[in-house]
Amino acid sequence: MLLEIKDLVVRYGRIDALHGISIEVNEGEIVALIGANGAGKTTTMRAISGIRPAAQGSIQFAGEDITKLRADLRVRRGICQSPEGRGVFPGMTVLENLDMGAYTRKDKSGVAADLDRVFGLFPRLAERRKQVAGTMSGGEQQMVAVGRALMARPKLLLLDEPSMGLAPMVIQQIFDIIVEINRQGTTVLLVEQNAQQALSRAHRAYVLETGLITKTGTGQELLHDPSIKDAYLGVA
């Protein structure tokens, strides 16, 4: 098992955002995490990557307890997150942003190859590699954020709403990319509002409601679960 979360509680002040959730992610899987606004998805991601402390519970990564590990050290262990709301470095160029993704990597040639790959995936970024990221459009920034996370070549990739703000065609593309890099060996934990897409690609999925896991199963199971259909897929 690559990632194992047990009874995780996370607080904002006095408010518990997560009331003790347990999630497992196996090596090589795509796991989706879905839930309504404010359910605690982002909070979960932040706890895994270490920018939000766990009040209780534990997080194990590749057999090591990382519950109290500093965020930047978790990156070195192979966890990389593309944060919600993009979080690009606004004053750096697109290229520098992508380089930041490879901050902990030492293999120069591998980095160069990955850069080409990202530019291949998002030609717009290649065109604008010298533009300052803060002046890119919302969707373009999202591409930067996802591209940057790919540059890290992590063992576990955390994607928090990667499709937010992207045009329909690009959304297709993003999901294809996710499947593709998963096939190349990266484990993915994915938070998505676009539940339809997410579930149809995920091996397994969890449903989060107000800080608790209420359902889990394979992607297909949940995709056809009537209650999920009602709540998250919308009546087509």
Next chain:
Amino acid sequence: GVAGCQDSGSDNNAGGASGECAGQIAIMGAITGSNSGLFLPSVQSAKMAIEQFNTKENCKVEPVEFDTTGSPTQAPQVAEQIVGKPAILAVIGGGFSGETKATMNKFAAGNVAMVSPSATAIELSEAGNSAFHRVVGHDGVQGAAAAGYLKDTLQAKKVFIVDDSSTYGAGISGELKKGLGALVAGEDKVQEKQSNFAATVSKVKSAGADVVAYAGYTNEATPFIKQLRSAGVTAKFVGFDGLYDANFAKGGAKDAEGAIVTCPCLPATKAGGTFSADFKSKYGADPGAYGAEGYDAAMILLEGIKAGNTDRAKLSEWVDKYDKAGVSKHLKFDEKGDIDRSKVVVWAYEVKGGKFEPLTDIKLS
């Protein structure tokens, strides 16, 4: 004291029953601060005077030091403190002209006599202030004397005048200018706390001055002279009593060598009585600037207290009427609070080996 628990009101008599030889004398000036080297000799001498007087005459006069750090900003508050303390009968100070000007009115309103050992700006006595007295000559005398010395002894041709815009500096540079007339080759006004004099130095250079006169205090003069010298300006450097400070002579390292400093104060050895020797045995060094004057200021007040003037009003009167020889000169104040012009001394000193060597008495009649 417990007296303080009540309101520090306006009664001036709490200082001890009249007739008894006791009371407090405030010493106000730059006890600390960048230029305190100029005032400390007065403080030390005054304290010595009080100590000696107490043992000799069996008095209980107490010196209380009040630090203004030499800044006119802090002085008014300090003055209020002093005026608000009924036990204090009179003040030795202020040390510098700026702080003196800032506080005179308060002392006048509180009827507290000020006897300054060293505040020399002309305007202080021109203001018609009843509290102010000084045991030194004012800058009119010093400025004129210095101008004479520059012309006659140094044979200056082109004098460049720099002042620090302070009450004292601006005042004396004005006097010097008057005295020099056409010999002034240029001038610049710098400011207190300035450390970079590049522009002034280049003005001095282009004016081709053979004498640079600096009206201000040690704190700025030392960096200035260093920068002058390191820029290769060899003109004679002349300062006034604001540089008559051990820290200038030795702090300027080699650069201050040969600088001339004037002061309306006596060389230590010329002081009357045993003052100089006493000072040396007590503090292990010659008295510096205005040591003798500080001693005189204290003696005027002490004798007044001994004579039974143990409230502020009476002591003020005593000071006004005082007429007696002190260790520095004969002490008698005119109605403005100045010493008679004929009694004033002005000396020129030269920096030699990091010390001041008295040259001559330069006062013109």
Next chain:
Amino acid sequence: MNWDELIGGIGQHTVEGLSKGAIFALVALGYTLVYGVLKLINFAHSEVFMIGTVAVIGAWHFMGVTETPSIGMAIVFLLVGAVVAAGASGGVAVLVERVAYRRLRRMNAPPLIFLITAIGVSLTLMEFMALWGAAWMTGKSTDIPLRMNIQDFPRMLEDTTIFTIGGVVFKTHTLLLIGAALLMMFILDVFINKTRYGRGVRAVAQNADTAALMGVNQDRVIMLIFLLGGIMAGVAALLWNVRYGYTKFDVGFVLGLKAFTAAVLGGIGNLRGALLGGLLLGVVEVYASVLFQSRWEDVAAFVVLVVVLMFRPTGLLGESLGRARA
């Protein structure tokens, strides 16, 4: 107004101004580095500089520097001075960060709090040096009034003319100051803009959380920038001593204000801006004191600042960190 004087000696005045501005620039770099990353005006930086100046004198004192040493010895002394000053300033800067800022940083306190803390640190350092520190570092007794200039040490380098171009004289000090400022700036610029560490620094500056998500150790980066700023201040301190030959517990104060002004003038957070701002400020001040009187130089400096900011609200070169957009 003295236009003839100004125009007549414009070359020389410019050189004087540049050498005056070189020290502003070096100190400004420290402000800009810390500001760039933490959005914090590190008021204590002026004291970091001051401690450097005292440390140099202390080092020379303990090495028993003699009056006007030979050129070879002078170079040795200067290098040792530089190392000691950089060490002292850098060390103090890092210490300040540890003691005063780190806790606030962890609490994510707003900049104003840092500002006041910084002022408190600044006062503390200044007073500490005035009361004991300077005496201890220069091997003096604390009896002498230490609020005065410390200047009884030998001149290290004679300020001799090296060459003359078109009537403008270039002297040892001028060349040393300007050269050192440019060199340090160049090294720093390369470090920040071209190296991996530098990229880490900029990442923390722009988005600390995301930087952590990319594997950047924020604490180390912040320590690094304080250290770098301190080292720059240390070099500035050495140059100061060479040039002005004295120091004092409050030399940092006015200089710090000027340096900060310079940083803002160039665009705070922008390294090249700090250099440009520093040099420009030096030149403006010298021009103004030639044109009017020396006591107007500060007014000129601030007027130029206001005018520049009116037309370029983020300084001459702008901030290096673009703001996120709507």
Next chain:
Amino acid sequence: MSGNHTAAAQAAKRQRGSIGDRWRRLPRWQRVLGALAGIVFLYYLPFLGIPGLVYLRTDLADQGSAWSAVLFNCAVYVIIALGLNVVVGLAGLLDLGYVGFFALGAYSVALFGSTNSPVVKALQVKLGLPQDWAVAWALCIPIAIVLAMISGVILGWPTLRLRGDYLAIVTLGFGEIIRICARNLDGVTSGAQGISEVPGPSGPPAAGNLFGIIDTKPWYWLALTVVLFVVFLVRRLENSRPGRAWLAIREDEDAAAVMGVYPFKFKLWAFAIGAALGGVAGFLYGSKAGFVEPSQFDVNLSILFVAMVVVGGSGNMAGVALGAVLLTYLPERFREFSDYRVLVFGMAMVAVMVLRPQGLIPSKRRARELHDRAEEAKVNVA
């Protein structure tokens, strides 16, 4: 980090409520009575002789400062802090040149009210007025306020477009420019020599004045009255349209503008109000000092003013007033530390800020802000 622990403690604390909360829960009439009693006590302070409280007095030691004079200073600085709080605490504009307005206030009464001032002398000559003519003290009040406000607007007009720290340095420069001009324009301000004979309500300083030098109680009462009036006015700004506009600008200026707030106008108002109060404070200070001189107004003072606001709790009137009082009073009370005073002061400032960054009495909003930011910043430490 023991999030568990703190969260629980915090919750318990909120339950009990701070003193402020309990105060706010009292019935209105009790609050009115309490406030009245407090005000009476403030007026009584110069006579303070209550056992135990006596040790608050600053004139117990030999070199101690006159008690009512210290009280007066405290009151003047409270006015300053209240004024600066409008600028810094409410509008969120960092002003490091506030001393400029203070100086203008002091110089207004000196330049127009003193027979010693070059301005008055010039007017005498021009208008053929007698030697002892000067503008009446009371007339100098509007002059001070208007001059300060105008200069606030002049300063604000070109610079309020600047953001945060750019504004800080420009205002700092402004303060310096005022001081340097006061020092260098010898013909107008008599330069570094300063201006003496500055009048008070009962004329220029002289022995028998009600507003005199030895008995400074009336001065304190005057200043205290001004403080109370200022408190009354400024309180009205907090929960109101301007107060909200300032807060909105502080949080997101662009968004505020798009929501119809004219940032420039409100910032300018903040500046003008702050400037006016600074002017009033300077006016009081100048007339009591009886002597006005440029070096009284250097940068350090501006920085001290900001420190008062922040240490006390920026945004909250009670807080900034307390900050002003403490920062004025403590150095006076502990004069016996003489040499170590500044050192202790500096260390105390660091300690207060590091241990209590929200200020001594923070505004509720600021405290919450900080708390949230702190929460956000909590990161696991290995």
Next chain:
Amino acid sequence: MSHNVENRADEARVPLLEIDKVTLRFGGVVALDNVNFTLYRGEILGLIGPNGAGKTTCFNAITGVYKPTAGEVRFDGQTVTGRRPFEINNLGIARTFQNIRLFPEMTALENVIVGCDARHKTSVAGTLFRLPRIKPKPHELPVVDATNGMVRSWQSLRLACAKAFGISRHTLEERAGEAKAMELLRFVGIADRANEQARNLPYGYQRRLEIARALATEPKLLCLDEPAAGFNPAEKEELNQLIRRIRDNGYSVLLIEHDMRLVMGVTDRIVVLEFGKKIAEGSPAEVRENPKVIAAYLGVQEDAA
């Protein structure tokens, strides 16, 4: 809501917002290239296009955040170009932001009151001195209802004062603003968390709060920049309803959105941008079939099929 529109069909062709040959360049990037379109009163107009097409830039040009390099924006017959953001808001344009920009430390209610303030008049001086006084309408008078004698007489005194001297505009506006803000929160459906700080609200609530705040400024035109980003389909459906209700209350809406189901479902007409140029305009049905739009933007629609 105060606006009341009886007959939208009549008004439908009255132009409200006209984008006239607007070009906006950032250095080498041409974000808007000679764009023309018109929004008619009472209409919901969709603005779509690939990422970086210039949609947000278009909003910025309309609301005065950026000034167009060339061309003109007219609103309600008046030129908008060159005016400052708050003036444009006063003319009657309000917007939300792609990256939410609330006043995070203010409560939800206060956020909306700031919007209401845009229509208020009390100046700073008026707040300080509580002027001018206005004769209150009966329902604005203080009520006397307490049984406690002391409190009662206090209240009577206030009533008498209000009758004699009037009530300050400040007080009246404060009360009105608060009432209106509360009503708006109810309208967008987040009244239950009115007193919570904006920053602590969940994403969806924040988006709705932004809409309420924009509505509080009583705009004629509401510009929404990707209001559905981060919503799940069910929430998008709610938003759909909300936008319709807003329109039914008489506002015109300009909507940027990438969610095609929402756009197609709610808009009357759609303008499509690509690389800063308008490539299509028309009813949802027309646009959906337009091959250029399909090629540039829609791709092969999975769920729309």
